[in-house]
Amino acid sequence: MLDDEMARRRRWYTYIHLWLGRVFIPLLMVNCGFGLLEAQVSSKWAAVWWSSCGGLVVMYFSVSMMLAIWRRTLRKGLLEIVEDDK
Numbered sequence: 001m002l003d004d005e006m007a008r009r010r011r012w013y014t015y016i017h018l019w020l021g022r023v024f025i026p027l028l029m030v031n032c033g034f035g036l037l038e039a040q041v042s043s044k045w046a047a048v049w050w051s052s053c054g055g056l057v058v059m060y061f062s063v064s065m066m067l068a069i070w071r072r073t074l075r076k077g078l079l080e081i082v083e084d085d086k
Contacts, residue, residue, distance in 0.1 A: 029053040
């Protein structure tokens with residue numbers, strides 16, 4: 001296998017890195033909200049922070065699902081084109 005091909009393929013640690021980021025980033029954002037409460041900031045601002053974080057998580061999940069569906073549809077379309085050529 002060529003070095004160029006190896007560089008384009010994902011390895012096991014790449015998936016671990018991606019999933020750890022997907023898990024820890026939202027948790028750390030929530031932790032910032034708890035930090036606001038510990039700093040004696042009005043709980044209103046912590047609620048605003050948590051709501052914003054929740055909105056970001058929903059947007060990320062929605063875009064991820066849309067991209068997954070788009071990739072699956074594209075892959076299926078490419079397979080149909082290849083099968084039609086046979």
